[in-house]
Structure formats: structure tokens, C-alpha cells
Amino acid sequence: MYLKSLLLKQFRNYIDQEVTFTAPKTVIVGNNAQGKSNLLEAVLLLATMRSHRVSKDRDLVRNGEALGEIKAICQRSPEGYPIELLMRMRASGRRSLSINGVNQARHLDFLGNLNAVMFSSLDLDLVRGSPESRRSWLDTVLIQLEPIYINLLQQYNQVLRQRNALLKSIKQGKTQYEPQQMALWDTQLVTAGTRLMRRRSRLLNRLTPIARTWHQQISGGDEYLEITYVPKFEFAPLDSIEEIHQAFFAALLQKTIIEQHQGTTLVGPHRDEVALTINDTPAREYGSQGQQRTLVLALKLAELELLESVIGEPPLLLLDDVLAELDLQRQDHLLNAIGDRVQTIITTTHLGSFEAQWLNSGQIFQVANGKIIQS
Numbered sequence: 001m002y003l004k005s006l007l008l009k010q011f012r013n014y015i016d017q018e019v020t021f022t023a024p025k026t027v028i029v030g031n032n033a034q035g036k037s038n039l040l041e042a043v044l045l046l047a048t049m050r051s052h053r054v055s056k057d058r059d060l061v062r063n064g065e066a067l068g069e070i071k072a073i074c075q076r077s078p079e080g081y082p083i084e085l086l087m088r089m090r091a092s093g094r095r096s097l098s099i100n101g102v103n104q105a106r107h108l109d110f111l112g113n114l115n116a117v118m119f120s121s122l123d124l125d126l127v128r129g130s131p132e133s134r135r136s137w138l139d140t141v142l143i144q145l146e147p148i149y150i151n152l153l154q155q156y157n158q159v160l161r162q163r164n165a166l167l168k169s170i171k172q173g174k175t176q177y178e179p180q181q182m183a184l185w186d187t188q189l190v191t192a193g194t195r196l197m198r199r200r201s202r203l204l205n206r207l208t209p210i211a212r213t214w215h216q217q218i219s220g221g222d223e224y225l226e227i228t229y230v231p232k233f234e235f236a237p238l239d240s241i242e243e244i245h246q247a248f249f250a251a252l253l254q255k256t257i258i259e260q261h262q263g264t265t266l267v268g269p270h271r272d273e274v275a276l277t278i279n280d281t282p283a284r285e286y287g288s289q290g291q292q293r294t295l296v297l298a299l300k301l302a303e304l305e306l307l308e309s310v311i312g313e314p315p316l317l318l319l320d321d322v323l324a325e326l327d328l329q330r331q332d333h334l335l336n337a338i339g340d341r342v343q344t345i346i347t348t349t350h351l352g353s354f355e356a357q358w359l360n361s362g363q364i365f366q367v368a369n370g371k372i373i374q375s
């Protein structure tokens with residue numbers, strides 16, 4: 001996966017900025033709040049359609065403007081032909097997408113042209129944050145691995161919103177509870193929800209052994225990493241769809257009264273958890289900040305390796321201000337894992353804050369106030 005150039009128009013604090021990438025590693029240097037993370041966010045948006053920081057396009061479009069644009073020229077393989085990806089965002093919320101100038105009505109068709117793995121300080125939330133951040137991580141990986149997942153996710157969220165609206169209305173006494181009406185929503189929730197859960201659980205089964213190997217290598221010890229999908233009701237990866245549906249219905253039935261009382265849906269993939277444990281201790285309670293960072297690094301390397309093996313090309317690696325936080329040994333692991341094979345974009349406030357090796361075969365840009373110059 002190669003990113004040849006990026007054009008940002010009225011995106012975040014950029015007005016009209018083109019960047020041409022000519023080396024396996026690009027280092028973007030700048031003070032705080034100059035636009036480093038914004039640039040990586042733009043690349044991640046093309047790869048996943050999602051921002052890791054905000055959910056509303058209004059925040060992505062430059063303040064006071066109606067329309068923002070991210071355009072990229074990329075190439076899937078060294079022999080591949082260049083593809084132009086264009087994402088237009090509106091403060092009003094509607095997006096449009098095109099590939100080589102041809103409008104794409106479906107998100108699904110846009111995905112898969114550029115793949116990327118982001119590693120930022122926000123990723124420490126994978127260990128320390130709420131279940132939401134771990135679910136969101138799984139979703140982001142799945143969107144790239146199996147683009148159809150973005151549709152499944154949208155379908156589920158739509159059913160969930162409507163079912164929640166009904167429950168809220170029942171709670172407020174505006175609507176009477178009718179079992180038959182609720183059963184229709186239950187069926188849709190169970191059908192759409194099971195699809196997400198099976199894919200998430202399958203993903204973890206593939207990621208875990210890779211992450212465990214990286215984790216053991218980097219920590220250099222006897223630490224045993226376990227990653228488990230913890231749904232609100234039990235099912236085994238090999239259960240048939242019917243069996244999962246049954247368990248899902250049964251779990252909903254158990255919550256009928258409390259759901260009406262709380263006015264919201266309490267069972268389903270939007271409530272599931274991913275448990276990270278090291279030597280049988282929950283990772284958030286295990287060890288120092290450095291050890292937690294090691295875990296996140298192992299998860300990110302696993303994500304990279306899995307994407308590469310499925311897609312057949314290494315994804316881009318976006319390192320947002322994290323190198324300086326890794327000690328030299330961990331930086332070496334990362335360097336060895338990516339070599340010059342993985343195109344990497346690195347942001348930092350100080351060039352001197354990480355190993356000089358990163359600058360070999362690299363190009364360096366300075367960013368100040370939404371303007372980028374090559375130095």
C-alpha cells in the first residue's frame with residue numbers, strides 16, 4: 001500500500017495543502033496544535049471512513065466552511081496503477097466519495113483502496129479506557145478486513161436506534177408496551193447483532209495468537225496474553241447462527257422489564273466487551289504504564305500483520321506522537337517489524353526524541369499552523 005500524495009482542502013486547520021510522499025518513512029515535525037494529528041486523521045478517514053477522534057463531519061470541515069476535501073493518490077502494490085481517492089465532507093453531514101473521478105454511492109466500494117493502521121496515544125485507551133474503545137478498535141479493523149462490515153454496522157446501529165426510541169417512549173409512558181411490536185424489533189436486533197458478534201469473535205481468534213507472539217517477543221518474558229470476546233450472553237465461536245440467535249433472544253427476554261425501566265437496549269454487540277488479560281490478571285491492573293504500552297504495541301503489530309496477510313500488501317502505518325514514548329528496545333522491535341516494506345508516517349514535536357535510525361530512508365516535513373514545508 002503506497003500513499004503517493006495527499007491534498008487537504010478546508011480540512012481541519014488546512015486550507016489547501018498538498019503533500020507528496022517520496023520515501024518509505026515520512027516524519028512530520030511541528031509544535032503542538034499545528035496540524036500533525038489532523039494529517040494522519042485524514043489518511044485514516046480514507047482507509048476506514050471513520051475518524052479516531054470525532055464522530056461528526058462538522059468537526060472535520062474547517063471552521064466556517066461548508067465543504068472539506070481529502071484527496072489522495074495511492075497505489076496498492078509497486079507494480080499497481082495509481083488510484084485517486086476523493087472524500088468530500090460537508091458541515092451539514094453528507095459525504096460524497098469518488099474513485100478516479102467516478103462517484104461511489106456505496107461506502108463499501110470505496111473501502112479497500114487504502115489500508116492503514118494508526119497508533120496514537122489515544123490507543124492506550126485500549127487497555128485503560130472503557131469497553132467502547134475496544135469495540136471501536138475491533139470495528140475499525142473489521143471495516144478494513146471485511147468492508148461489508150461497514151454496512152452490517154450501519155444496519156445494526158439503525159435497528160438499535162429505533163428499538164431504543166421505542167423503549168424510551170415506553171418508559172416515558174408515551175407508548176404502550178406491545179409484545180408483538182417489540183418482537184419485531186427483537187428479531188431485527190438479533191439478526192443484525194449476531195452478524196457483528198460472529199465477525200468480531202472470529203477476528204479476535206485470528207488476532208490473538210499474533211498479538212501474543214509479539215507481546216512475548218517485546219516483553220521478552222513469560223507474560224501470557226489472553227484476548228477474549230465477552231458478549232452479554234455466552235456463545236461459542238463454533239455455535240451455529242440458530243444457536244446464537246436463541247441465546248440472544250433468551251438474554252433479551254430476561255431483560256424485558258429492566259429494559260423498559262431504563263428505556264434502552266441492554267443486550268447486544270453495542271454492550272459487548274473485549275477482555276485483555278496478562279498472566280490471568282486484567283491488563284489494566286497489570287504492570288506499569290510501560291508494560292501497558294507494550295501491550296498496545298503488540299496489538300497494533302498484530303493488526304498490521306493480519307491486515308497484510310489478508311490483503312496481500314502491507315498497510316500504511318501512522319505513528320502519531322508515540323515513538324518518543326517507546327524505549328529504544330521497543331522502537332527496535334517496531335523498526336524491525338516494518339523495515340522499509342511498510343510505508344510509515346510519523347509525527348513528532350522533536351526530531352531528537354527518538355532513535356536516529358527512523359530518519360534513515362526518510363523525508364522530513366515541518367508543519368506550522370496548517371502549512372507544510374519540506375525541510
Ligand SMILES: Nc1ncnc2c1ncn2[C@@H]1O[C@H](COP(=O)(O)OP(=O)(O)OP(=O)(O)O)[C@@H](O)[C@H]1O
Binds near residue numbers: 014032059
Ligand atoms: N474544524 C477545524 N477548523 C479549523 N481548525 C481546526 C479544526 N479542527 C481542529 N482545528 C485546529 O487544528 C489544530 C490541532 O491540530 P492537530 O490535532 O493536528 O495538532 P497536532 O499538531 O497534532 O498537535 P499535538 O502536538 O498537540 O498533538 C488546533 O489548532 C485546532 O484548533
Ligand SMILES: [Mg+2]
Binds near residue numbers: 036037320
Ligand atoms: Mg497531535
